[in-house]
Structures are given as C-alpha cells and as structure tokens.
Amino acid sequence: MIHIFNLRSLILILLLSMSATYSLYAQEEVFDLDSTSLGSGAYLMMDSIVITARRKGFDVETFIKHVLEDESFYFAFKNLRRNAYSFDMHTVFYDKKDKPKAEYFATQLQSIKDTCRTMKTEYEFIEGDYFKKNKEYNYYTSRLFNRAFLTKGQKCFSKVDTVMDFSTKNNSQFENQIAQLKKVIFSPGKATGLPVLGDKMAIFKEKMRAYYDYSLVVEDYKHFGDCYVFKVDVKEKFKKKKKGKTVVKYMYTYFDRENLQIVGREYRVKHGLPLYSFDMKLDIVLTKIGDDYIPKSIIMDGYWDLLFKKPEIFDAEFYFYSFVR
Secondary structure, three states: OOOOOOHHHHHHHHHHOOOOOOOOOOOOOOOOOEEEEEEOOEEEEEOHHHHHHHHOOOOHHHHHHHHHHOOHHHHHHHHHHOOEEEEEEEEEEEOOOOOEEEEEEEEEEEEEEOOEEEEEEEEEEEEEOOEOOOOOEOOHHHHHHHHHHOOOOOEEOOOOOOOOOOOOOOOOHHHHHHHHHHHHHHOOOOOOOOOOOHHHHOOOOHHHHOOEEEEEEEEEEHHHEEEEEEEEEEOHHHOOOOOOOOOEEEEEEEEEOOOOOEEEEEEEEEEEEOOEEEEEEEEEEEEEEOOEEEEEEEEEEEEEEEOOEEEEEEEEEEEEEEEEO
C-alpha cells in the first residue's frame, strides 16, 4: 500500500505521474546501437535509424533540450478547452483485497459557442460509495478528476496561445497543487515543488543520471506509424537497490518524426516510506484533428496510503472522440 505524507499533493502525482498502466506490446525493431555520453556514466543509446537522421542534421543535444522545453504537449491539452467533443470517463475504486467498492461511468458532451464552452452529462452510472450522502465526492481522486476534466456552467477561453505558465501566486492550496501537477505532466525531467519528489523528478540532472538508462529508438506507435521514442528507465541494478533514490521508474515519450510533436507519453512514479508511499502509472495518447493535436485517451492506475487518511486504489480511463471544429 502507498503511504503519502500529503494526500492532496500526492494524488496530483497520480494524474501525473501524469505518463499509464498501459504496457508496451509494440514490436521494437532491432538495430545496431550507437551512444552519446550524457556524463556521470550515463549514455544515450540510439538505433541506426536515429543515427541516420542525425547525419541529416538531427542533433542529440538539441533533441534532449527539446524534451525539457517542449510546450506542444501542454497546448494539445489546451485544445480540449476550445473544441466540441464527447468523452467517456470511467473510474473504479478498490478495497485492500482488490475488490471493487465504488464505480463511476459517464458520457459527457462539450459544446462550444463563440469562445465559451459548456458541458452536459449524456449518461451516468454510479455504484458503491463514489459519492457521500450529500453528493460530495467520497474520494479526493474524484475531486481532482472533476477539476481536470469537467466544466461547470459556462467557461470562456482565449484563442491566443500564451507561454506555458504554472504560476501559483495568490492561488488556493488546491489550485497550487494542480499547478504542481501540471509541472509534473508537462515539464517532465524538471524538479517540482511536490513533497518528497523535489529534485528526484529531475531525471536529467547530473546527480540523477547515474540511476537511469536513456535510449532513442524508432517504434510503430498507435495510428502515428513510426515515431521517435525517447526512453528513460531505471537501471536494472537499481530497481531493487537504492530504495528511495528514484521516483520516476520509467518515462517514454513518443514524437512524430515529421515535426517532433509529442504524440504520447507513458510513465510510472513510485516511492515508499513506512508512512508515505505511492505507485502511479499514466498513459496519454494524442490524435490529430486538422492541424491540431489533442488528447485521444488517458489511462491511469495506482494507489496511495498515508497516515490518518484512507488509502485510495483505483483505475481510471478517459476517451475523447466525436470532435467538432
């Protein structure tokens, strides 16, 4: 079971953590490997297709910088605010014996008028103790999902993209936690203000590189065909040793080969202490509508437990479809 010191902050990691309990079954081609030193005994492994691309101007250092500074993934999520679409959300909570104790399924429809959006529930199924008697959420995770994906009333938006900003000044504690979560999802590899995590999320920093293997390969990914895949995995010798030294257990980022747009991300965060532990997985897949990229599916699962708080173990799936421009 997970033991978290601050449930609210950790749950955010869940949405994280957003990058899914989705396993890689795609057949990976076998290539001759080359490597580029990253310092501290770490190397970036590259397959022959990537090496060929490098000879044509594909620079590895520039690519890593692109991973750290990319904003396209963030703006793909912003596109959810600007388009009409339907989406299904399904969440199941489990007890300590992995038996379902609460379930929620709903189909939501978002409509756009001018520069404002509204959302209505087309279908809803509720079972177990998903809600309290007063209709408030019985699970903090559900409250986060509500804040992240549901629109209450009419909300207006700007059609102009601005720089990625996670400022938390003068925000409530809940909104500050949301902002920290966004950093985890959209700026992976950088330190966060979340308790326990901190610099351990900065997987490209010099002190963290000794714990990871980095690789750059080409794989067939979903409906995008061959994509560049930047993989970060905890080294085999540290998977059971050095407990607490790493939080990110793996992170795979998929790039469109034509424009280096991020089209998917998977990752797992795990940490354990006697009174504070969690294990979260996340898988996000985008799709392309016209010239814009937009989320197609988000799949996650995980658990956490903390002193004086009830543990929350769950699976969650979100599917977006029927987009109208």
